[in-house]
Amino acid sequence: MVHDLRSETRFEGPPLLHEHGVRGGMSITIPGTGQRPFGVIGVHDTQLRDFDEGQVAFLVTVANLIASCHRHHESAKRQTLLVREIAHRSGNMLQFVTSIFNQTVRNSESLSEAKAKFELRLAQMSKSNLLISNDGWTKSSLRDLVAQTLEPFEGRVQISGRDVILPADLCFDLGLVLHELATNSSKYGAFAGDEGEVSLSWVIETDAGKPQFVLTWSDGKRQPTAAMPSTGFGTKLIHQLIEAKWRGRVTTGLDPTFICRIALPLPAS
Numbered sequence: 001m002v003h004d005l006r007s008e009t010r011f012e013g014p015p016l017l018h019e020h021g022v023r024g025g026m027s028i029t030i031p032g033t034g035q036r037p038f039g040v041i042g043v044h045d046t047q048l049r050d051f052d053e054g055q056v057a058f059l060v061t062v063a064n065l066i067a068s069c070h071r072h073h074e075s076a077k078r079q080t081l082l083v084r085e086i087a088h089r090s091g092n093m094l095q096f097v098t099s100i101f102n103q104t105v106r107n108s109e110s111l112s113e114a115k116a117k118f119e120l121r122l123a124q125m126s127k128s129n130l131l132i133s134n135d136g137w138t139k140s141s142l143r144d145l146v147a148q149t150l151e152p153f154e155g156r157v158q159i160s161g162r163d164v165i166l167p168a169d170l171c172f173d174l175g176l177v178l179h180e181l182a183t184n185s186s187k188y189g190a191f192a193g194d195e196g197e198v199s200l201s202w203v204i205e206t207d208a209g210k211p212q213f214v215l216t217w218s219d220g221k222r223q224p225t226a227a228m229p230s231t232g233f234g235t236k237l238i239h240q241l242i243e244a245k246w247r248g249r250v251t252t253g254l255d256p257t258f259i260c261r262i263a264l265p266l267p268a269s
Contacts, residue, residue, distance in 0.1 A: 001026040001056070004048055017044060024049040028059055031067040033074045038067060097122070100237075107233040121179065124149065128175030140171040146200065149178045153191055153198070160201035164213065170264070173241045174215070180234040181217045181260060189219035189258055196221035204266070211266045212248075219258040238262075 027042025190196025
């Protein structure tokens with residue numbers, strides 16, 4: 001509230017008010033849906049005046065009504081976008097599930113084996129989807145994702161790397177990648193026996209001036225009867241997600257145990 005703009009010492013006042021000879025007035029911010037206010041509403045008079053409690057309450061009420069209408073409008077817009085996003089994501093998910101099913105059956109020796117593999121992959125997709133959906137499908141914690149995906153091997157994974165918040169789509173795909181790596185270790189590596197550990201680490205590096213996320217899976221043990229890494233569906237899925245979809249790079253080796261290094265470009269933000 002301003003009793004006399006000409007003698008006001010807290011601020012100078014906008015030129016527009018001075019040009020119109022404004023002396024007294026009051027204004028209030030209109031709340032927005034986020035941190036930024038929607039705007040400001042005010043009343044002004046060319047005469048000196050004080051405003052009573054009823055007039056102040058009236059202006060506050062008007063500001064709140066405008067804010068309520070604005071929030072309702074923004075909510076309707078978000079709801080429309082959400083419905084479109086759900087429809088789009090559901091279509092993509094169904095196509096992805098179909099692809100995984102076909103590839104799993106094609107690379108299995110029996111129907112029972114295909115069924116078991118497909119159920120495990122579908123369960124991992126469900127876990128990743130639930131974790132990310134709980135956060136509104138915006139961004140998610142990598143440590144939470146790792147803890148959930150590798151829960152059956154708790155205590156046998158040495159984790160190194162500060163928590164990183166990554167885009168929801170990337171976290172979802174990384175959940176599938178970690179599942180395939182853990183499955184491979186259950187067959188040929190440390191998880192195949194009662195003893196043995198896996199090292200999982202990640203860092204943010206700079207490559208040619210651009211940030212990239214680098215995750216390294218290192219199996220601490222390799223079973224004597226383990227076959228050489230094949231071109232099975234798990235390997236194809238990892239390369240498809242990391243290289244074809246995210247334009248990253250997958251490097252594997254056996255020196256002397258299995259190691260997988262995944263490098264993903266990240267936006268500067």
